[in-house]
Amino acid sequence: MLLAVGTVAMVVVPDVLFHLDTPAFRAWRTVFVAIAVQGLPFLVFGTLISAAISAFVPASVFDRVLPRKPALAVPVAGAAGAVLPGCECASVPVAxxxxxxxxxxxxxLAFLLSAPAINPIVLVATAVAFPGSPEMVLARLIASLGVAVTMGWLWAALGRPEWLRLPAPRRTAPAGKWQVFRDGLQHDFLHAGGFLVVGAMAAATFNILVPQSVLETVSSSPWLSVLALAVLAVVLAVCSEADAFVAASLTGFSPTARLAFMVVGPMVDVKLIALQAGTFGRPFAFRFSSATFVVAVVSSVLVGWWLL
Structure with a gap:
C-alpha cells in the first residue's frame, strides 16, 4: 500500500507542481516554508521538554508546592506555567x-491554560517572530496569565463537581519512564508537527487567496478583526510553540488582533476541546471552552489597548 502511494506521489506530484509553478504558487510556497522552518525548532524543543516533564516529574511535586486554598493555589499554578513548558496536548492529561x-x-485548570501559553519556549518564539517588539511578548505573557488565573478563580467560585468528570489516576512504573518519554515525544511531535504544517498551509493560503478588499474590510474594524483571528485560532489549532510565526505572517491585521490569535489558540482550539471532552466530559468541555474563549478575547483587547 505504502509502495503504491509512494509511486503515485513520485509520478503525479512533480507534474502537478510544474503546472502550479505560477507567481501566486511561488509566493504561497515561500510563506509556507518560512512559517514551517521558523516554527519547527521551537516545536521540537517544546515537545522534548513536555515529554520529559510528563515522564520524570511526578505529580506529587505539584501537590507539595501548591497552597491548599484554591484562591491562593490558582495564581501559583498559573505562574508555574511560565517555568514548566508543556504543549496543549500534554497539558490536558497533566491537569x-x-x-x-x-x-x-x-x-x-489554571495550569492547564498557562503551561502551553506562557512557558519560556513560547515567549522566546514570540520574540523571534516579532523582532524589535518586546511589547508583544509582554502583552502575550500578561494577557495569557490573566486568562488562566481568571478562569481558575471562576471555576473555584462557580464550578460544580457534577460538571467535571475526574479521570482515574494512572501509575507509571519507574522502569518504564524512558518508554513514557519516548512515547510522549513521538505522540506530541507527530500531532503538533501535523498541526504546524496545516497551520502554515492555512496561513499561506489565507495570505495569498483572500482578496485584499476582504482583508481591509475585516481589519478596518477593531472588534471584527479581533474576533476573526480569535475564531481562526480555534479552527487552525496551531501548536503554541509555532503560532507566533503564523500570527506574525498575518500582517494585514492589527497587533491586538494578532495578540488575540496567540492568546486564544493555546487555550481554545478544536483539538483541545476534543481532548477536554474525552478527559473531563463533554459538559465540562462545552462550558469551560466557551467561557475561556470570551475571557481570552476580552483579555487580549484590554492588554492590547494598554500595551500595543
Whole structure:
C-alpha cells in the first residue's frame, strides 16, 4: 500500500507542481516554508521538554508546592506555567493527573491554560517572530496569565463537581519512564508537527487567496478583526510553540488582533476541546471552552489597548 502511494506521489506530484509553478504558487510556497522552518525548532524543543516533564516529574511535586486554598493555589499554578513548558496536548492529561492526586481542580485548570501559553519556549518564539517588539511578548505573557488565573478563580467560585468528570489516576512504573518519554515525544511531535504544517498551509493560503478588499474590510474594524483571528485560532489549532510565526505572517491585521490569535489558540482550539471532552466530559468541555474563549478575547483587547 505504502509502495503504491509512494509511486503515485513520485509520478503525479512533480507534474502537478510544474503546472502550479505560477507567481501566486511561488509566493504561497515561500510563506509556507518560512512559517514551517521558523516554527519547527521551537516545536521540537517544546515537545522534548513536555515529554520529559510528563515522564520524570511526578505529580506529587505539584501537590507539595501548591497552597491548599484554591484562591491562593490558582495564581501559583498559573505562574508555574511560565517555568514548566508543556504543549496543549500534554497539558490536558497533566491537569487530569494533578486532579487525580488531590490538587484542587481550579488550580489544575489554571495550569492547564498557562503551561502551553506562557512557558519560556513560547515567549522566546514570540520574540523571534516579532523582532524589535518586546511589547508583544509582554502583552502575550500578561494577557495569557490573566486568562488562566481568571478562569481558575471562576471555576473555584462557580464550578460544580457534577460538571467535571475526574479521570482515574494512572501509575507509571519507574522502569518504564524512558518508554513514557519516548512515547510522549513521538505522540506530541507527530500531532503538533501535523498541526504546524496545516497551520502554515492555512496561513499561506489565507495570505495569498483572500482578496485584499476582504482583508481591509475585516481589519478596518477593531472588534471584527479581533474576533476573526480569535475564531481562526480555534479552527487552525496551531501548536503554541509555532503560532507566533503564523500570527506574525498575518500582517494585514492589527497587533491586538494578532495578540488575540496567540492568546486564544493555546487555550481554545478544536483539538483541545476534543481532548477536554474525552478527559473531563463533554459538559465540562462545552462550558469551560466557551467561557475561556470570551475571557481570552476580552483579555487580549484590554492588554492590547494598554500595551500595543
Amino acid at each position: 487530569g493527573s494533578l486532579m487525580g492526586r488531590g490538587v484542587a481542580p481550579a488550580a489544575a
